[in-house]
Amino acid sequence: MTSTGTTTATGPLAPTGAVRARTVRLGDVSDAEAERWADLVDRALEPNPFLSPAYLLTASRWLARTAGIVLVVVERDDRMIALLPLSRGGRFHGTPLRCATTAGAFLKDDSPLCAPLVDAEHAATALDHLLRFLADRRNGFPPLVELTLLPGDGPLHDALHDACRRARVTLLERSRFERAVLDRSSAAPPPREALSPSKRKQVERLTRRLEEATGATLRWEDRGEDPQAFQDFVALEAAGWKGDAGRDGGALQVTPGAVEWFTDVTDGLRARRSLHLLTLVAGDDVVYMSLQFAAAGSLFSLMDTYDERFARFSPGVIGRVMEQEHVLERTTADRFDPCMHPKNAGPTALYRDRRPLVGVVLATRGVLPRLLLRSVPALRGLRTRVARTPREIVEDAT
Incomplete structure (x- = not known):
C-alpha cells in the first residue's frame, strides 16, 4: 500500500493501541487490505455498497475514469475503521481555493451514495482522526473538502456534525434533496x-x-x-x-x-x-x-x-x-433504496418513504477558507455551518 502521509495517535481517542490515518491510491490496494476494507463495509455506520472493494476497487481494473482516486483510510491496529475516497477538484465556485471531492469522474456518475465508510462501533474515533488528517497540510490535501450524496439525517449525519464541532471544522451544506426509499420502521x-x-x-x-x-x-x-x-x-x-x-x-x-x-x-x-x-x-x-x-x-x-x-x-x-x-x-x-433520482417522478411515486441526501463542504483549516465559504453568494441561503465563537476564530488564526 502506497502511503502519502500518516498521522498516529495513542491518546484518549484511541480505544486500544494506536490509531493512524493515511492515503493510498485506489489501484495500489493489496488483496489483504481489500479484505479488511470489505469487513468495514459490513460494520459501517451508514451502509454503502458503492464504496465496497467489490464495487469501487474492481472499477479501477476496467474503467479509466477511476484514475486519480485516493483513499483516505483510518486504521486501528490491523482493522480499518474509516475509508473516504477523494479526487482532486478544481477551484471551488469562483474562489481562489482548490478542493478535494468525492464527486470525481467516476463516483459522480456511478455511485448513487458517497457516504464514507465509518465503523459504527468507533465512529467518533474514526471521524476525529479523519478530520485531523485532512487538516494537516503536510498530507497534500487542499483546505476545502467536498462530500457529496451524504445522508441528510441518521447516525452518520449526526456523527459527522459532532466531529466537526469537536475539530472546529466549518461545515457548509450546499445541496439537499429527497430520494425515494422503503423503511421498515x-x-x-x-x-x-x-x-x-x-x-x-x-x-x-x-x-x-x-x-x-x-x-x-x-x-x-x-x-x-x-x-x-x-x-x-x-x-x-x-x-x-x-x-x-x-x-x-x-x-x-x-x-x-x-x-x-x-x-x-x-x-x-x-x-x-x-x-x-x-x-x-x-x-x-x-x-x-x-x-x-x-x-x-x-x-x-x-x-x-x-x-x-x-x-x-x-x-x-x-x-x-x-x-x-x-x-x-x-x-x-431495515431499508431498501432503489437509488432513483427524484426527477423520475413516476417511479418515485411508487415508494412510500423519503430520505434526504445532502452535499457538504468542509473547511478543514485556516481562517480564509472559512470566510470564503461564508462569502459565496449562491450558497448563503443553504449554509449550515458549525457554530463557532469569535474567540475560537481568533485562536485559529494564531
Missing part, C-alpha cells in the same frame, strides 16, 4: 396500500392482465447465487430499448468495460453473500429483474430491466411494487 401503510387509489387499482389490473396473458401466477425467484443469472440480466437488458446505442439507452452491453466490470462486481458480492438478483417470473417467462446489493442491513437496487414483450402491462411498475412487498415479507433489511 415507517409508520406508513404497506407499499401497495400506500399508493393512491387510482395507482393501486392500475397495478392490480395490470397484474391480472399479465397473468392472464402468460397463463401463470407471478412469483419471485432470488437468483443471486447463480453466476449465470447476471448474464441473463445483461442479455435481457440488451434486448430492450436500453440496448439501443442510438437511443443512448446505457445498457451494460453497449457501455465499454461495463459488462466486465459488473461481472467482477457481482462475483465479489456473491462471494460475500451480498448479491441478490430478484427475478419476477410467470411460468417459464422472465418478466422483470432487479439487481440488489446488500450492505450492513440495507438493500440497494442499482439497476433493473424487463422483457419488452410484456411492455403493455407496465412490468416495471408491477415489479417495483412487488419488490417492496418482497423486501418487507421475505428479508430482514
Whole structure:
C-alpha cells in the first residue's frame, strides 16, 4: 500500500493501541487490505455498497475514469475503521481555493451514495482522526473538502456534525434533496396500500392482465447465487430499448468495460453473500429483474430491466411494487433504496418513504477558507455551518 502521509495517535481517542490515518491510491490496494476494507463495509455506520472493494476497487481494473482516486483510510491496529475516497477538484465556485471531492469522474456518475465508510462501533474515533488528517497540510490535501450524496439525517449525519464541532471544522451544506426509499420502521401503510387509489387499482389490473396473458401466477425467484443469472440480466437488458446505442439507452452491453466490470462486481458480492438478483417470473417467462446489493442491513437496487414483450402491462411498475412487498415479507433489511433520482417522478411515486441526501463542504483549516465559504453568494441561503465563537476564530488564526 502506497502511503502519502500518516498521522498516529495513542491518546484518549484511541480505544486500544494506536490509531493512524493515511492515503493510498485506489489501484495500489493489496488483496489483504481489500479484505479488511470489505469487513468495514459490513460494520459501517451508514451502509454503502458503492464504496465496497467489490464495487469501487474492481472499477479501477476496467474503467479509466477511476484514475486519480485516493483513499483516505483510518486504521486501528490491523482493522480499518474509516475509508473516504477523494479526487482532486478544481477551484471551488469562483474562489481562489482548490478542493478535494468525492464527486470525481467516476463516483459522480456511478455511485448513487458517497457516504464514507465509518465503523459504527468507533465512529467518533474514526471521524476525529479523519478530520485531523485532512487538516494537516503536510498530507497534500487542499483546505476545502467536498462530500457529496451524504445522508441528510441518521447516525452518520449526526456523527459527522459532532466531529466537526469537536475539530472546529466549518461545515457548509450546499445541496439537499429527497430520494425515494422503503423503511421498515415507517409508520406508513404497506407499499401497495400506500399508493393512491387510482395507482393501486392500475397495478392490480395490470397484474391480472399479465397473468392472464402468460397463463401463470407471478412469483419471485432470488437468483443471486447463480453466476449465470447476471448474464441473463445483461442479455435481457440488451434486448430492450436500453440496448439501443442510438437511443443512448446505457445498457451494460453497449457501455465499454461495463459488462466486465459488473461481472467482477457481482462475483465479489456473491462471494460475500451480498448479491441478490430478484427475478419476477410467470411460468417459464422472465418478466422483470432487479439487481440488489446488500450492505450492513440495507438493500440497494442499482439497476433493473424487463422483457419488452410484456411492455403493455407496465412490468416495471408491477415489479417495483412487488419488490417492496418482497423486501418487507421475505428479508430482514431495515431499508431498501432503489437509488432513483427524484426527477423520475413516476417511479418515485411508487415508494412510500423519503430520505434526504445532502452535499457538504468542509473547511478543514485556516481562517480564509472559512470566510470564503461564508462569502459565496449562491450558497448563503443553504449554509449550515458549525457554530463557532469569535474567540475560537481568533485562536485559529494564531
